Every structure is written in C-alpha cells, then in structure tokens.
Amino acid sequence: MISSKDIEYNLISTLVKTGASVLDLGCGSGDLLARLKREKNINKAQGIEIDELAIYKCVEKGLSVFHGDIDTGLAEYEDKSFDYVILNQSFQQVKKPDQVLEEALRVGREVIVGFPNFAYFTARYHLALCGRAPITRSLPYEWYDTPNIHFLSIADFIYYCRHRKIKIIKSYYINKNKQIKIFPNLRALVGIFLITK
C-alpha cells in the first residue's frame, strides 16, 4: 500500500525538473534527496540536517550533507545557487520560518514547502470541542514532545504568500494516500507548495 510519505515524495518528485540542482533543508535520513538524485538525475544534491544519526544515514546513501542548523546555514550561499530549495516537514520546526523562507527564496530559483495542516477537521474538533491540543496523523505529537514550534494551516500559508508577494506556482493537498482537491484547508493533512518570488 502506498503511504502518505510515498505520495508526498511522489508529488515533490513531479515538481522537480530532471537534471536540476537541489538543496534539501532538514533532509532527515535523506530518503527524499536520494530518491530525487536517483529518479531526477540531479546534478547537485545537498542536504542540511541537525541530527547526527540522520547524517550517518545520508552518508550511507551516498549523499552530501552538512551537519547544522537551517536557521543559520543559508547565509553563505549566493543568490539562485540551486534550482530548488526544499523545506519538507521542516518548515514548521525552524525558529524563524519567515527568515528561513526568505533565505530559501533567495538561494533557490523555486522553493518546495511541505507542512502539516493545523486546520484539518479533526484538529479543529480537538481544539474547539474537546479543548485539547490537537493530535492528527500529520501532527502526531503530544504538546510536550513535539518538534513543531509553529502551527499553520493551508489557508495561513496561502494568505502569507499573497501578503509577501510570493507566487504559488503549484500546490498539492494530501490526506493519507490521496490528493484532496475540494476544501483542502478542512480535509488535507499536508500541504505541498511550489513557490517563487
């Protein structure tokens, strides 16, 4: 069975042109980057990751990766150093998402952002009716041990992009293993955006 991670990676993969260069911020164990490298004939693939054990897994996969913080790791890159900068499931975990996104848009020609939707209907139910911090498939953590430090909805992100004059080239909304087209802010667990400035 296809997992939600698979469909996320499938969709991100369709956004990346063959032969492009990719910087993956918060690349984790490098599964997405390794896949892109394999399927998209990436000419330059670079990851940045804070977790030491994840670094070992990336190196096992033959990836180039910097052990470090994505809040500070971008300043040295020149404008448009990469065709794509990816912030998949790491965007809501950085200290200053606003600054990181601005830097990502400077360093990359296009940016791919993927994050869990805080306005998913069960999250609304948890908060509105139970009065509890929401736990959903895409936000599976208890309030006391979550790596997520910013909570945003699909509508928040669209509003933010409009406000900052960021162009949304393409968006995908996902619930479990299928794409959502209607009422995504209510029905999607994850939003994936291809943006540029």
Place this chain on the structure above:
Amino acid sequence: MKTKTGIEKAGIGRVETQYYTFASGSRGFTLENGEKLSPVTLAYETYGKLNTEKSNAILILHALTGDAHVAGFHDEDKDPGWWDDMVGPGRAFDTDKYFVVCSNVLGGCTGSIGPSSINPATGRPYGADFPMISIGDMVNAQIQLIDHLGINSLLSVAGGSMGGMQVLEWMFSHSDRIRSAIPVSTTMRHSPQQIAFNEVGRQAIMADPKWNEGNYYEKSAPSRGLAVARMIGHITYMSDKSMTEKFGRRLKDDKKPFKFTADFEVEGYLHYRGKRFVGRFDANSYLYITKAIDYFDASKGKKPQQVLSGSNTKVLVIAFKSDWLYPAYQTQEIVRACKLAGLDTTYCEIASDYGHDAFLLETEEETHLIKYFLERVYNGKVTEKHSD
C-alpha cells in the same frame, strides 16, 4: 577491531616501515623558504595493493607526534599503529579495496629527515642547523613519494589535527593530484590561542639547559623540557569532562611525604605521559614541527573560497563537539569555504566527550562516515542502500 556485533575482524597483521630517499643530487630538495635539503629520506608504510589503473591509492597523514606506522604490528611491538581501528580489511580505509600509504613528515624523528638526522656537510646531527620547514614542504615531499610509487592521482588524502592541515594543503595547493579529501579536527590556520599553547611547549624545551641551542645529540637530551611540553599538549588534547571522568580529584596511592609531589591522579598521568614521550620523540623535532603548524595558512593569505573554486575535490569534513583545541567553529570555516567554492562537501560534528583526542578514539563514527564516503568517491555513484 570489535564491531557492534562483537565479531573480531582481523587487522592488517605484521608490517614494516619502508624508506624512500630522493634529491641526493646537487639540485637537492628546495624548501618553501628557498633553503635546500639533500638528500631527503621519508619513512612510510603501505597496506593493501595498488590496482592496475592506480586509482585506489589513499594517503593518510599523521598528527604532530605521529609516525608512518598507522596500522598493523611491528615485530617488536605489542601495540598496533596509531589508527589501527581505521585501516585494515573491512575497515574504514579498507585494505581489501584500497592501497593505503602513510608517510612520516619531514622534520620528524621516526625515520624521515629531521633535526636529529646526520647533516652530510658536517657528519654530525643537524640540530638547530636544520632549516625551518613548513606544512607545504611536508606535502611537497609526499608528492615525491607518491610519484615514486607511480601514483598520479590519489583517491583520497585523510588525516586529523596536523594531518588535517596536510590534507588542507593538498586540497588548496595540489587539487589536481587528489579526488577527495578528509580533513578531521583541524583548521585552516592557527588562532593566537593555539600558537600560544605551542609557544609554551617550545619555551619549556628551550628553558631546559640541556637543550643547549639545539646541540645535545652527543650529550643528554632536554627531557625535562620536552616532558613539560608534552604535558601541556596532553591537557589540550583532553576535555574537562574526559579528565573529570578519568581522574576526578582522586589522589594517588603512592603519595610521598613532600609538598609538591604529584598527588592527584591527573598529575601522575601527565608525568607518565611526559616521561613516555621523551623516550620516543626528539625535542628539536617538536620545535620545528610546532613552528610549521603555527605558520600554516591553507589559503596563504587569500580568500579560501577563491583558492578552492574550480577544483573538483569531494570533501568530507569531521569535527568533534568537545574538541576545544581545534574547535568545531574553526572546522566549519573549512566547510564554509568549500560551500562558497561549490565543492561537493559533507560535514559531520560528532558528539564526543574526548576532546581533541576524539579523532583517534571515536573510530566507529568515523568509520561510518569515511567508509561510505570513500565508496562513493571510488565508485563515482550513489550507493543504493535504503535504511528504512
């Protein structure tokens, strides 16, 4: 080497140091400062086999007081070489696949030419007449060695501390001869603090009356001074935490009734280290090599990214969290320069409590990084491995 599964892997076995002598003619070997040495001998060891394409050679470079004996056993020794866990069949530097060379540095005292060698002009040891040498000179001598071994392009150069500086010298000045580089726990140039520690070591040696302006080979060596230099060194190689764990404030059992004996275990340890060191190392070599380290500047005053740009070297940079002698922020400067120069670079800061010594001790983590990195450089493609 004991692996996680507890299976003992056989090491490299018995090895012998070899010697290569060159520049015997009148032209000699010209140093960066214009002075000449003739002839020059380098001690080196090799492990594994050079393939027919000569594409599998790796040069390992040692730290301040290291030698060519990186792995395996010499006939008379019970301890193996200084990075034995890393070099051998199935190890990080896999001798089933790669041809590994380790060369002793110019200026040293373990088989290569240095201040304790005989000066052919006088028939006596050079002493302080030995010319000042640089990290660049060490690497130029290594180039003579790999030429002699018939190697045009090295698969990789790797080393920690001063060995890392030599790696950087290869990267910055001889990138056409290497395909990849692994600098570990090192810096592109010494900070004043690092120079200061070295200077205290040198002053300890020179303050010993037996040093005698470097001419002591026919008399007795400045062992007290050299031992103190080594003690200072050892403090900088460990971390506060590793010292606390190893010694705490425990007192030695054999306390003698005198005010200033080495009462604490840590004092005893430093004395022991100092004493052991003087038996195997030459005080003048210590002076010459630490000077070479202090003067080292990988990019020679230029912007490092400018010097590096255009090279194709794949780079794996490793630092250790508790290393305060070569702190991670200095190592990250190397990473930054590589990044700006557009080099294919991987950086890992390994969590360890061992301080600077970690590069010799945390071999399991290093193995993981180096093994796969070398595989990628050697095969030229991504290893198809899925971890989950």
